[in-house]
Amino acid sequence: MDAIVEQLLKVVGKGRLLTAAAVAERPTSFWNAAPMQAKALVFAQNTEEVSAILACCNAHNQSVITHGGLTGCVAATDPTLDDVVLSLDKMDRIVEIDPVGGTAVVEAGAILQTVQEAVAAQGLYFPLDLGARGSCTIGGNIATNAGGINVLRYGMMRSLVLGLEAVLADGTVVSSMNRMLKNNAGYDLKQLFIGTEGTLGVVTRAVLRLFPQPASRQTALVALVTFDHVTAFLAMLRQRLADSLSAFEIMWADYYEAVTGENGHRAPLERGYPFYVVFEAEGSDPDADGKRFERVLNEALDDGLITDAAIPKSESETRAIWNIREEFDAILEAEPVYLYDVSLPIRQMVRYVEDVRNNVRARWPDGQCYTLGHVADGNLHFFVVPNESGDLHQVSDECVYGPLADIGGSVSAEHGIGKDKLRWLSHSRTPAEIELMRSLKRGLDPKNILNPGRVVSA
């Protein structure tokens, strides 16, 4: 047995360490069904153990890949036989919920949906929300600065974390568990660990910011005929519903048609419209809010901004509408399929989507490019399906990222860089920026043991 594995056994004990053969019984991630490869996988039980594990690995120059819910989209958690995997699955406690202060203290391995439900049981609301809610962890949400469907109103994960605790590469525990909305006492160290994909430290606990449970929530699915209608409708909602507008998700016809119909979701609105939008408003006055919502919707219909609309009449109808946006198994059946996440100025979107589609069609005659996104925050997703076999990732990347650099877009809006986008980082960031990232990485992790080869090269 490898010396490092023997050392780690001493830290966590036999019951919480898997060796390579046992690791291989697990899938690599949600997106990659291949057997997971790793020298060993250790389950930490508390911060002290994370510290001991990292100190041990650092002393042995041993690379460590940190695992949360394994739903990330950029291959950041895919280990190799040279890596030790540190899993935070067992650190999933909800330590405290403070309704007066509006805070929750949770361990990094807590599942997002579990946290949402626990705070809801106390009449509070944790607004981060994304399709992977049932599997993804708070630690992963922090490491990737997760976005999702409520960014419009509540911001990304960065805005929802008041404090955190992280363990540095050498095992030093930095506890920065601030609970205040305002705290300018020195550098805001938590920023080092939010959105840096575990490359500067391992997040072990966090103080989350909670909100009052909205008194009302209205949802609708609408159909629109041009992208100009989409932006005009968004502007109207922003003006008329102001901050109560909490989600605005667009689906192009190709996406909507791919996931509805035979064996797919029931289509609450006819297929065949060019654009579909699911949107949601949260309010503080259930009676008035519902009326206002319907009034605004009727005006949009009268003005021709939207062409058709469906308002769900129950929780389950609401869930069914959201499932169209969030469950895309029909698309994932293709092999290969490549998922993208970019951001760009809204006014460039029509042209950019057109460019990407033309690129895909030019490469692969039967290729498909399914498009959806958050739009209001400049964020689009694509599923590129070449309908040809082989590893076409690189070519597909060129189709999507090629037209992005000139318009100042980002190769990652919310998914991060991981391993998949490492070679594209320079598309969105300058050499001076990348050099500063590398200097931070060298300063905090001089032996390059934490998620090496992710975000920045050493």
Place this chain on the structure above:
Amino acid sequence: MDAIVEQLLKVVGKGRLLTAAAVAERPTSFWNAAPMQAKALVFAQNTEEVSAILACCNAHNQSVITHGGLTGCVAATDPTLDDVVLSLDKMDRIVEIDPVGGTAVVEAGAILQTVQEAVAAQGLYFPLDLGARGSCTIGGNIATNAGGINVLRYGMMRSLVLGLEAVLADGTVVSSMNRMLKNNAGYDLKQLFIGTEGTLGVVTRAVLRLFPQPASRQTALVALVTFDHVTAFLAMLRQRLADSLSAFEIMWADYYEAVTGENGHRAPLERGYPFYVVFEAEGSDPDADGKRFERVLNEALDDGLITDAAIPKSESETRAIWNIREEFDAILEAEPVYLYDVSLPIRQMVRYVEDVRNNVRARWPDGQCYTLGHVADGNLHFFVVPNESGDLHQVSDECVYGPLADIGGSVSAEHGIGKDKLRWLSHSRTPAEIELMRSLKRGLDPKNILNPGRVVSA
């Protein structure tokens, strides 16, 4: 002439360099009327000059104190004869306002109020707002992560900066002028320069996030009889006005009485109530919003949550109410007077304010402690007036910070650490946190030339 001054003259030319004698004709800051002391003061005209100035100072191990509007409250900008001052006053251009993207590109020396007015002229809204708006600069707002009166709804400066450009100690220009709401392409480097008080780099330009101009704004001043009434009233407003509540500022009786009356502000509500609150709501439906605001206010009166209320009938009456909160010349006439800015959990506030007052009275029989704050975000301010002469700063600090450590409060909610609070940093941060701050400082500014002795000791 000092070698470094000669070098700097070559960079900026004679018209934009003041030597020690000319520097001494200026006051040190808004808070310190003593003649400013510095080896030289240089006005940079653009980013390239900032880069050349820093490269030159770095080569000569020359300390540089960066100056914006000089309204900071923690002596961070007070230089000595050993320092070179780098002023960004001449870099005050508003480079671009993009109404579609909702962004403004401005230079760091631009005055906050000038930016507010320029974007308002295009129907947009930049929500950072504080009493010093007419003097403070965007660069200073970024360096200190400024807070102010609209944090409740819009967050602090950190939430309002999409991208920025900064110059490192060695002159390297890091341009990270992101314009997107979502961008997870690599480390979010701007966080290194927000709230780090110019110790890690000099911010030269920024991309600010703009909002639609609110269609309506309602303001009221109310009187309340206990702190429990204040928190209950806040909870009611949050529930009933939800996100439209944009400001909620509390004044204790001692503050209200000190700044109103003879030679002070006119008092729109009788003096003598224990608490006063100014609050503001912004809405998207002027007619309905005004009615709702008055309805909520009437209910609060009927329920006995508030005891009296004044609703201004004009812009100038609104301004007059805000002046009570923002202009406290009557208090500043005392000598000495010490200003504080702390944050703590709301449920601890009554007891904490009592403790601070008792401490002040125990030290100085005629001592006064005027209290005000933002409350909703845990932030309180004090003016401590010993009514005795001498340098009583240290004793006064002990009165205020003494009771704070045990309740997990912060010695700085929004003013920063600067020089004034350096010795109190360990009151709010752990040794591991402070060591990590110092390691960042060493990594980015190895010669310790940028605002040395601020935030962290070398």
